[in-house]
Amino acid sequence: xxxxxxxxxxxxxxxxxxxxxxxxxxxxxxxxxxxxxxxxxxxxxxxxxxxxxxxxxxxxxxxxxxxxxxxxxxxxxxxxxxxxxxxxxxxxxxxxxxxxxxxxxxxxxxxxxxx
Amino acid sequence: xxxxxxxxxxxxxxxxxxxxxxxxxxxxxxxxxxxxxxxxxxxxxxxxxxxxxxxxxxxxxxxxxxxxxxxxxxxxxxxxxxxxxxxxxxxxxxxxxxxxxxxxxxxxxxxxxxx
Numbered sequence: 001x002x003x004x005x006x007x008x009x010x011x012x013x014x015x016x017x018x019x020x021x022x023x024x025x026x027x028x029x030x031x032x033x034x035x036x037x038x039x040x041x042x043x044x045x046x047x048x049x050x051x052x053x054x055x056x057x058x059x060x061x062x063x064x065x066x067x068x069x070x071x072x073x074x075x076x077x078x079x080x081x082x083x084x085x086x087x088x089x090x091x092x093x094x095x096x097x098x099x100x101x102x103x104x105x106x107x108x109x110x111x112x113x114x115x
Numbered sequence: 116x117x118x119x120x121x122x123x124x125x126x127x128x129x130x131x132x133x134x135x136x137x138x139x140x141x142x143x144x145x146x147x148x149x150x151x152x153x154x155x156x157x158x159x160x161x162x163x164x165x166x167x168x169x170x171x172x173x174x175x176x177x178x179x180x181x182x183x184x185x186x187x188x189x190x191x192x193x194x195x196x197x198x199x200x201x202x203x204x205x206x207x208x209x210x211x212x213x214x215x216x217x218x219x220x221x222x223x224x225x226x227x228x229x230x
Contacts, residue, residue: 004158033217042121042204042220043159059217091158103149104218106158 002026004107006092012113013082021077021110025094032075033104034067037089046090049075050097082114118142119207121221128228134192136224138205141186145207149218150179150190153202162203163190195228202226 005024013019025032030051035043045059049069060066064082069075079086089111093104120139128134138148147166151159165172165179165188172179178191192199203224210216 035218035220040124040222042119042222043206043218045217045219048217056217093158103161106151106160108156108158 004092004094004105006090006107006110008110009108010111010113012115015084015114016081018078018080019082019112021079021090021112023075023077023092023094023107025073025075025092026105027073029094029096029105030072031095031097031102031104032069033093033095034075034077035091035093035106036061037091037109039088043091046077079112082112084114087112087114118219119205119221121205121224123224124222125225126227128195128226130195130197130228130230132195132228134190134195134199134226134228136190136203136205136226137187138189138221139185139187140207142207142209142219143186144209145219147208148179148181148188149206149208150177151204151206151220153204153223159204192226195226197228197230200226200228 007022032049034046037043047067048056064080067077089109091109093106095102095104122137149164150162152162153159163174163177165181167183176193181188205221206218208218
């Protein structure tokens with residue numbers, strides 16, 4: 001079956017512009033995560049959605065970052081007034097449910113470059 | 116605060132050799148320890164995982180050794196092959212039922228297996 005898909009695969013933007021990154025999780029997966037992978041670093045948790053519950057935004061680095069998940073499926077991560085330090089690979093993952101031993105399946109990521 | 120420390124940062128092994136990657140953690144609430152493999156341009160993929168109630172888990176050429184008292188765990192790749200060349204991340208998960216239970220990742224190890 002289809003895995004997690006993300007678009008665009010690459011995004012180059014000028015400092016100060018807003019960007020939107022999209023994630024299509026695996027059909028039927030209720031849990032969705034966003035992570036950020038900076039060069040030479042591990043993955044940093046950003047935000048989590050579970051069904052219709054309020055999202056866990058505890059990992060968002062600033063109020064310039066926001067995310068939404070429409071209809072319990074597709075998610076969009078928005079970064080406003082981008083800064084050079086926002087340059088990273090943004091990864092989305094989904095799982096059947098949060099908790100237990102449900103595996104998180106990752107998409108290929110969106111490489112964001114802020115010039 | 117880096118809660119999972121991974122070493123080495125890079126590793127070069129001859130074909131047929133053993134690759135060993137180590138991780139240490141601080142948070143005793145972690146209750147699930149997966150290892151992810153990531154190829155360039157791809158998202159991380161679950162390789163093998165262990166719970167802290169066992170000291171070792173083996174799947175094919177991949178083995179996790181877990182030392183709960185030392186708060187350390189390691190990945191051993193036996194008979195390493197050039198196709199194993201990738202970045203490996205250890206991770207740990209915690210959180211009560213119903214929470215995000217997001218993964219906390221190590222910083223990654225770039226493994227190169229020479230032919």
